[in-house]
Amino acid sequence: MIKDYETLIIGAGVIGNSIAYHLSERSREKILVLDKKFPLSGTSGSTQAWVWVHNKNPSWYAEFSMYSAELYPYLSKKIGDVEYKRTGGLSPFFNEADREKAEKLAEAYREIGIKIKVLTRAEVLEKEPHLNPAVAGATFSKIDGNVNPFRLVDMFMRAAKKQGVEYSYYTSVTGVEKKNDYYIVKSTKGIYRCKNLLLAGGTWSREIGKMLGINIPINQLRGQILVTEPLKPFLNYTISGMRQANNGEVLIGYSMEQAGFNRATTLDVIQETANLAQHYVPAIRKAKIVRAFSGIRAMPEDGFPILGKIPGYDNLYLAATHSGVTLAPLIGTLMTELLVEGETSIPIDRYSISRFS
Amino acid sequence: MDKATIICRCEEITYEEIEEVIGHGAASFDDIKRLTRCGMGACQSKVCSHLVLQVIHEITGKPLQEILLPRMRMPITPIKIETLATNSTEFSTVKSVLDELELEDGKVK
Structure with missing residues (x-):
């Protein structure tokens, strides 16, 4: 028996879950999330989970990360306590020669509104007294912090389920094909038909892409x-x-x-x-x-998120990225806008997969 | 088993908490661990692993031999950082974040 869904998301990591949750806020249509194992068994459950902005490079990528970090306090209000703490981030350096590099970073980021301070040795030790007194300095930004990744994914999932999202775990996708206006997704647990197909397979993105003949360079x-x-x-x-x-x-x-x-x-x-x-x-x-x-x-392959529609395929979407914990709130929001409205409030053209072709 | 029975003593996780996440689809020790912290404490699941497997078996009916065991990780028993550390001052795979910052014509890209 084939089950029908409006949107099917492959991958229940932090990215797939954020998209499922944000989409379920905006859409009452049926959503299914598949995971080959169990959420948190892969990348999302084996991370330090920094929400990190301040030395993302180049500055437009730092700006993108900043927008996501800014969404965390509101997100925690909505889905529950995910132990998000905006502690401020400190990157120590032990060689005085690095100060110049740090100053350049601070200068470049001032232009996009991210305040980075380059601290002297005394300032570092005042902030973090247990650091090695041999430290030369540090870059410091207030926007950085961390989150509990287990609670984050769990809360996304619980909130999404409350809003009607269905999940199927231990369900490996074995084949995907386009048939008329639909995608047919074959799995170890059954066959699904959906209008929108969203690939959020993380480390396995390349393998999922192959099923559709698409090169996803992850x-x-x-x-x-x-x-x-x-x-x-x-x-x-x-x-x-x-x-x-x-x-x-x-x-x-x-x-x-x-x-x-x-x-x-x-x-x-x-x-x-x-x-x-x-x-x-x-x-x-x-x-x-x-x-x-x-x-x-x-x-x-180039270190930056791959987001958006896949050119040449109707209703096929991709979200594959490094720094998923930092970017999840923003990617969930933007991919939802793309699915519901067809466009995003912050341009994501730069992140299209078409840059690799 | 009483719902209030503590299964994981290090993290004080009860039968009820484990039952709840099994209801959400958790099927192995590690699935339960990541959602509840059961087995993540000082003993690293040495005390609770058999008990948790039994709970999974009772609730899901899955035969014990088919339930995945917890993944044991180094260093198995707690060990001091100074014992692990070496005299090397070189870092190869471990980096400082600033090392990754690439300058282009002396400027941040």
């Missing part, structure tokens, strides 16, 4: 993170590389490796991350690590 980039035992609150800001969660655990890591879909943690990166931790905050050397985990980033 690669995988692994990151490994260490989690400490709960410690008394001692970090005031989201530091690039380190943040303290509400329960006192510190998440540490900023690593990048090309390892395909291999989700292993490796001793060399764990050790390097431990080195980073005690280099940033010497006192943390006495804290215990309870767990190391790794996550696979969805990384577009």
